Amino acid sequence: MTSARSRKSGRAGDDRAERGIPEATVARLPVYLRALTSLSDGDVATASSADLATAAGVNSAKLRKDLSYLGTYGTRGVGYDVNYLRYQIAREIGLTQDWSVVIVGIGNLGRALANYSGFASRGFRLAALLDSDGARVGEVIGDLKVSAVEDLEAVVRDNAVAIGVIATPAEAAQDVCDQLVSAGVSSILNFAPAVLVVPDHVDVRKVDLSIELQILAYHEQRKAQELGALEAGAV
Amino acid sequence: MTSARSRKSGRAGDDRAERGIPEATVARLPVYLRALTSLSDGDVATASSADLATAAGVNSAKLRKDLSYLGTYGTRGVGYDVNYLRYQIAREIGLTQDWSVVIVGIGNLGRALANYSGFASRGFRLAALLDSDGARVGEVIGDLKVSAVEDLEAVVRDNAVAIGVIATPAEAAQDVCDQLVSAGVSSILNFAPAVLVVPDHVDVRKVDLSIELQILAYHEQRKAQELGALEAGAV
DNA sequence: AGAAGTTTGTGAACGAGAGAACAAAATCGT
């Protein structure tokens, strides 16, 4: 991803956190957060790394090492205080503040995303829904009205939008992306099956149904082949 | 993922392909495939690794190494025959055969997925849409009617379904997953925000909007902090 | 208080992936 391996630590003497969590760890923090929330809802006050690891579906050593990048929030012989750790992870991820999000492209998928309740619940606020199709502009989804994509720049400016979600057809994706970037959005979640080109300071993550299915198909085929070879060997 | 590092090569003397493509490469093959398809549609007959790499958004050395795992399909001094390579990748992934897919959970997201045209186009056939809510059973989406989740086993058996898509709420995910597995599905694409526990022979891939947003938020926050430190330093 | 039992945090070994660099193999021009 966007390398950011500069400045070891902001000010001198501030090396307990040593800014710079490995990407693989960052990707797992939200999973830990979810596991912690679920434990907390079940009124569990304390959990060991082994408990957390099973709840998150990972190896306990990995979990401990991941958490150690944030600081030393556990107690030896005891485990982790669920609510305290939950807060620390949330803070590290940046969920103690709210993030404004726009969705561009209100087709089937965009509509589903707009209705997704998990948005607001976890520190993400839908600032606007945009579409280039005049027929869709004005449609009301949830508590938002679909706006014209021409309003993009104003919406981003007025709501301090940092994250843009692209749910357009592939052909429109790069164009929308360019508009988002030039309006000042620096994080993009791309659902369109297209490769996006962006400046260095912009982060892009992609979600691609068809790629996921193809990866599964590869493994599925491989399993079938192996089975075939096994049977052939048995003859 | 599910390790499958057994048997070096099926039969003796069959070591050109040397079964066992790195996972990271497998995840990129669909991207290459898409790039090739788009070149092919533009009537490009031949492409160099550099051309393909830019179209796929990767480094050309990486692309060449990835392709070398499949065999030697290029010609030095020339490049790759677009259609030939496309076929080879499709074959390797397993797209020369059709895969039957079921979607379980026909809420907003499930409906959007069911309407997604990219399904059929690329070797994936929707065998059924299932939901546990009686009110949704019978609803017609595209050219399919929503069935009751009780029909799962029969549908999987009759259509040789290998891939299941879970688009239910988190609470129902593990239960649906267990049903899929016991019906014989061995690849699962999970859209529910839940950790699934499955036997070793089953592959699971997850797609999680909220995790993706949180990862973006982390980086976004980090960028903001860095900027802050910079300004503070300038004072 | 001290021994026994737990559980974290981390050093070290190992494995997988990325990228640079270059020899081998093809085409093209003369």
Next chain:
DNA sequence: ACGATTTTGTTCTCTCGTTCACAAACTTCT
């Protein structure tokens, strides 16, 4: 026919990520 040019396939090195294993630190029991 042969040298110049292009572009692949692959080796080597480096970085990143995972896992093991264990000392340090805490609790509990006697």
